[in-house]
Amino acid sequence: MDVLATYHNLLSEYGPQGWWPRRTGDARAGFDPIFEILVGCVLTQNTSWQNVEKTIAALYNRKLLAPKAIAIVRAETLRRIVKPSGYFNQKTRKLKILARAILDEAEGNSTNFIASVSRDALLSLWGVGPETADSMLLYAGGRAEFVIDTYTKRLCAHHGVVCDSYDEYKIFFSAGLPLDAGIFNEYHALIVRWGKEKSRKHKPTEIIGERRDV
DNA sequence: TACCAGGTCCTCG
DNA sequence: CGAGGACATGGT
Numbered sequence: 001m002d003v004l005a006t007y008h009n010l011l012s013e014y015g016p017q018g019w020w021p022r023r024t025g026d027a028r029a030g031f032d033p034i035f036e037i038l039v040g041c042v043l044t045q046n047t048s049w050q051n052v053e054k055t056i057a058a059l060y061n062r063k064l065l066a067p068k069a070i071a072i073v074r075a076e077t078l079r080r081i082v083k084p085s086g087y088f089n090q091k092t093r094k095l096k097i098l099a100r101a102i103l104d105e106a107e108g109n110s111t112n113f114i115a116s117v118s119r120d121a122l123l124s125l126w127g128v129g130p131e132t133a134d135s136m137l138l139y140a141g142g143r144a145e146f147v148i149d150t151y152t153k154r155l156c157a158h159h160g161v162v163c164d165s166y167d168e169y170k171i172f173f174s175a176g177l178p179l180d181a182g183i184f185n186e187y188h189a190l191i192v193r194w195g196k197e198k199s200r201k202h203k204p205t206e207i208i209g210e211r212r213d214v
Numbered sequence: 215t216a217c218c219a220g221g222t223c224c225t226c227g
Numbered sequence: 228c229g230a231g232g233a234c235a236t237g238g239t
Contacts, residue, residue: 046234046235047235047236048236048238051237054237083236085237086235086236087233087236088235090233091234091235
């Protein structure tokens with residue numbers, strides 16, 4: 001599997017996917033666009049983005065897209081808002097913990113937090129595993145950390161590549177690409193797009209990308 | 215009606 | 228350490 005060639009093939013097949021960061025950048029009161037990304041990373045764990053959007057919109061409407069607001073809002077209130085995203089008990093706790101970390105370690109400044117936090121520090125937070133940590137660092141922090149998810153593993157398997165661990169997949173992709181956060185960002189989004197396309201019924205898997213294996 | 219969705223944690227062998 | 232189960236809602 002040629003990692004870079006596969007990227008170009010996916011990009012030409014699907015075009016840019018327009019993930020984070022978004023362009024909505026005006027800093028209205030109670031709205032922190034970087035924090036929104038961090039929240040999205042948690043909420044989308046094993047959950048469709050469509051469901052996550054309901055929660056993000058509700059948080060926005062209630063001016064809760066900021067660490068301080070999440071830290072002080074009643075857990076029961078937050079639980080109801082998180083509900084459409086599933087796992088609402090766990091995710092409510094995860095958001096509270098994340099917000100508290102940003103307050104404690106960066107005075108509530110999400111941009112400073114994600115710019116200075118180590119990957120290990122993120123992983124030490126309850127509810128942040130390797131994929132969530134890398135998503136945060138890549139999409140909120142603009143750092144070149146490749147994100148591995150189930151679709152990524154499927155794409156590899158599709159090309160006859162199987163690794164033993166998250167870290168091995170990550171090394172496999174990182175080693176095959178320029179260390180460019182923009183490429184990592186778009187590539188992961190394209191892989192998700194590919195995975196969705198592929199899993200659709202009535203639409204058999206198409207071979208996308210190189211097959212220089214065998 | 216089942217299965218799946220941009221995973222993680224906990225428990226057990 | 229790896230496998231297996233729990234967590235929960237909404238769309239198809």
